[in-house]
Amino acid sequence: MADYKKLADLLYPEATLTIEEIEKKYPARNLPEGACVTRLAPSPTGFVHLGNLFPAVTCERLSHQSGGTFILRIEDTDQKREVEGAVEILLSSLKRYNIIFDEGATADGEVGSYGPYYQRQRADIYKAYAKKLIAEGRAYPCFCSEERLEEMRKEQEQNKDNFGYYGKYAACSNLSYEEIEEKVKNGEKFVLRFRSQGDPSKTDHIDDLIKGRLEFPENDIDHVMLKSDGIPTYHFAHSVDEKTMGVTHVVRGEEWLATLPFHVQLFKALGFPLPHYMHVAQLMKLDNGTKRKLSKRKDPEASLAYYYEQGFSAGSVMEYIMTLLNSNFEEWRIANPTAPLDDFKFSPDKMSISGCLFDMDKLIDVSRNTISVMTAEDVYEQVTAWAKDNDSELYDKFTADPDYAKRILSIGRGCEKPRKDIAKWNEVKAYVSFFYDDLFTQSGEFPETVSSEDKLEILNRYSELYDENDDQETWFGKVTNLAEELGFAPKTKLYKKNPELYKGHVGDVSMVLRVAITGRRNSPDLYEIMKILGADKVKERLENAK
RNA sequence: GGCCCGUUGGUCAAGAGGUUAAGACACGGCCCUUUCACGGCUGUAACACGAGUUCGAUUCUCGUACGGGUCACCA
Helix, strand or coil: CCCHHHHHHHHCCCCCCCHHHHHHHCCCCCCCCCCCEEEECCCCCCCCEHHHHHHHHHHHHHHHHCCCEEEECECCCCHHHCCCCHHHHHHHHHHHCCCCCCEEEECCEEECCCCCCEHHHHHHHHHHHHHHHHHCCCEEEECCCHHHHHHHHHHHHHHCCCCCCCHHHCHHHHCCHHHHHHHHHCCCCCEEEECCCCCCCCEEEEEECCCEEEEEECCCCCCEEECCCCCECHHHHHHHHHHHHCCCEEEEEHHHHHHHHHHHHHHHHHCCCCCEEEEECCEEEEECCEEEECCCCCCHHHEHHHHHHHCCCHHHHHHHHHHHHCCCHHHHHHHCCCCCHHHCCCCHHHCCCCCEECCHHHHHHHHHHHHHCCCHHHHHHHHHHHHHHHCHHHHHHHHHCHHHHHHHHCCCCCCCCCCCCCCCHHHHHHHHHHHCCCCCCCCCCCCCCCCHHHHHHHHHHHHHHCCCCCCHHHHHHHHHHHHHHCCEECCHHHHHHCHHHCCEEHHHHHHHHHHHHHCCCCCCCHHHHHHHHCHHHHHHHHHHHC
16 A cells, blocks of 8 residues: 555544654663563452462562562553452552552552553553554554454364464455545444564564573464554553563563564564563462362452451462572572561572462461561561451450560560461461450360369369469479379379379379360460469469369 | 463472482471470472483483463453
């Protein structure tokens, strides 16, 4: 066609913004050498998938570790899927994981000078580039109806041809200016398609920072760039936005690999430099013996909200994500148990090429470790914050006497080998229950090796001899003496050697006390528990257990 | 179906042309121990299969199988 320029104006007369103006408005960023500019580009559906955290963390680390910029761009080009308040939900969920953006959409607008950051507001930018491609003969309007495309697909199926709008199937690619003009004047709807010059018998490649060299046949499909409402498809918006926003590293799920050839082609046609690509593998789940993608409909654990509701601390989830994201993270964490996450050097080449299964056992283990090195103060703050939304009873107890709660939480904490009782905040209530009378339940069985007379004797005598000023050694010495006087071995080993000489051993006596005081057979250190409960409460429990 | 990606124990993974093929989780045993938790020691368990290159391949190449993704005016 002779005058593509004329065609561009015919199609989008309203678009007057020029490339020069755009380039002036979005100059190259002035950043230190090696700084990465990354972006998270979700569609505002209101659902935050656990899988979203992988690219999000990757982008965040990459940009912030390099002194770069992390952008939130909202891909709202599909109105149908849009959900009100989605950006706020996203922002607040990510904030819990310390994922903070430097630029882009915010709860009430946006920040940064490379906006707008909502794609629908960038229509004039896309159209400017679209017109450029039209003027160069690299894009054309397509008037095919849905029905026509459906027919085409059936035909392709029959002919065993590849699907898509290309070659001889691309009916609108050869329309004359006059034909187009007539259709436009009749008000016929059209989409704008890229005119592919790709030859699928030739291969192209890119070097993915995660996957390595990726080879693929050149794309020959005339994909849609602008929909009939003038809003771009993901592909076109992707190329224009990464360029105009100065994004250096594109981190996204590997489901985009299939359309990568088209993206490469678009960047080249537009004269844009290719960003570095990082395609991250998908998170899978084992279902009936087969791997499958973690599904937002079927799997509650696919939702980020689930982890919060379940009481996983954000720190724990982050630790787990990091172990999956960088294979050397775990090793580093073992060497630096209390170092802040920021100290870890995140690197793309330590990322896994293949998708992994989500492993709840591992998350729980990681979480236990993470929580075990936290201070009682931190645990208190986090549990309380969680309980506020999820467990009002616990919240009331903890806030009524913060000091008491913190003393409970400091049992076996802050030492060389801390206890690892808690993996999730929803376990805390059961863990601390016996410290609160109305949560206390007498559920433990007294040891059957101890007769009821001896049990009574133990409870009575202990009530007298317990002195909360005793140090741990003195205290246990008293317990041992009591045991011996009643005919129990003072050491477990003695009993095991000659069981016939004793009624039982000191452990049985302790067990009687433990069950009486805590209501259960297992507990953290009794001595510390009693200190926190106080002598009066201890004696009351002993009395009640008789 | 076409195209693309992948495949080291149950899971996450390190590794490298020659290794006793790390480590973590889970599971089992033992030890420590007044219970539990912690900790220590220890055990079971893996390079998908078939060719080729090579003195030698789990590592490189090619096939096969299996798994995943994608083929929209969704992202």
